[in-house]
Amino acid sequence: MNFTQSFRLAIKSLTTSKMRAILTMLGIIIGVGAVIVILSLGNGLTGMVQQQVDKLGINMIQAQFFGGTADRLPGPEDMYDMVEANADILTGVSPYLGVNAVVRHGSDKFDRTNLYGVSEVMYNAATGYTIDGEQLAKGRFVSYMDVERRGNICIIGAYLEQEAFDGDALGKQLSINGRPLTVVGVLKRNAELEMLPGSQDDQIYIPYTTALEIMGSRWVNLYIFTSTSGETADAGKRIIEAYLNDFFRTEDGMWDYFYITTMAEQANQINAMMGVAMGVLVAIAAISLLVGGIGIMNIMLVSVTERTREIGVRKSLGAKRKDIRSQFVIEAGTTSAIGGLLGIAFGCLLAKALEALLGGMLVASLGTSGITFNATPTLGAIGLSFGVSVGIGILFGYLPANKAAKLNPIDALRYD
Template structure:
């Protein structure tokens, strides 16, 4: 039998029932559209998050106090005060960590900031002057604090754009005094609008020398994080090991399983984010795939109706010499053509909607989003939709092939 001619016959058969064919593939179209959108936007979201992590600097290593959380009981036993000043000194010692270009302690907290009659709940971020470089943020107005101000426990603050808007409105904030926990801080810098960064929303933050935060605002002697920047990406692994041995030494730990701190690198974070977004994308795609299943059942239903309607045609074809296999192929092809056309339309619609969404995210919400062309999803979508046609077409097609020619010809 001539495959190309059968294909043409099948297309003609579908063409003759245009509106029904279109309605039949709607389920497949919607399913594939949803899958393509989920895959494309998922990829875009992952790229956005990864680029933000990379924005912090791929040479950055974070030392976190407490035991690495392992389930709920692990999280409960974390010690939050294990990173102290002597650890900072030890890490800054070039003999201990030779490839550390910079070491910055961080303390954070949430506090109410008051200016005249206005108040705002801000994230207090205690750091050194190095924070601007590490997080790639620079003040739109004013300056950041200096190393001397850090060493001198100065009451100076750099505020985020939202903090400025909430407290000062349109009036000038630079040089004004704001109150945190009853203590006056001089505003020396205002950050530009940056939006949500990976870990901290700097728009809602007030950045103060960590010494001041520890001493006067929180009354603590420990750090929430110590950020170490390696001098080169190639030295990250050795620096991580140096940090671990230095801290074990200063904490008198001999058994690595008893560490009261752990080290996070950007590479790990990126891997973690990739894993999470991949799982989310797959999960959403699986939900979208349910609609494919529904679409497939619809195809099967319509094909069964079609087989009954075309009983005479089937009988005629058999009388003219069609074998069971010919009839089976014919109806399977019709189903597969239906679903693959549905798949192609779905892919185009999915790409279109993803592109529109990307456009809106980029131009309206000002995200550093890029449209991603999900090649794998397209191949998968086309394959899956054709497969749906074959799987759900096989039952109606075998019903058609089973018909005896005289029964079929007698059918009115």
């Protein structure tokens, strides 16, 4: 009996008892569907991280301090001097301050607005984005002269423009801790997010020098550097690290309360964590495939018992052990293959449903515009799932097939 005949017999056997066939395939369907969904969601999350990296720039480097006082920290001028001395690797630096202050416009008070002190390096005119992924909708960003002169200017988010200025903020004034600032730019609204107090659209950028005056401080604990390219980011990190090590070196050793990381490292860390999580979830989903394989083995053992006389007749007519064995292995493989195809269809539909359901929430949690979540299953995931499902069917179907092949034809013909 050739493969085609064995396949037709397998299909006939499955259609004879449809409910039993569906229940047999159920574990395979659920397992394959779960694997498809998990891999699709993992790919979607990885894609979001990559989009964010591409948007912010793979050449970004962050240096953060975790303690000390102003006289024990390098100041902005020190950072600028270091960048200038290594202009072949580093292209700019922006101090980045979170400002704790009260924002007012007339009698309105905005106490949940996020305020940041930055330099002109924060905005890349070539890409049209700030380092943290915001776009300008109107006006301009902080300039070099604003920083040098401690300019009383600000760039505000779409929420603040709408709530405080009825959508027309350019040239108008608001106050931060009583200091009047003129609005010179408005950020583009994050379309994926609802405009709420304290949201991504409720923020203000001001020159970091102005921010330091408002706060009455000389201490900056976070700097954002840019390198000439993504390839030179690691070299830039080493330069910054060496400078800070020298700056903090003392007779007692090295004061190392700082942390330096590149955008590529952050992306790799996130992807590594997601990879581990996805691996664990896939392993859990694989349990369903194992259960499905056991179900196939069980039903094939029952089938061998039910068709004992048929096996005896075939052997008496000259069928060899390999013919009987291949027939039942093909039947088990066909069962798991059909279950795998149904599982792929189920998984693809569920993945797209979750994409529509979770996409907005995931984008909102990332907090930047222009990022999309795409959970479309890849051909690799589909091929892997289908191959595993067929393999499990053949593996678990071999024992019943081997049992059928070893039946004594005389005993089989006597079986009632």
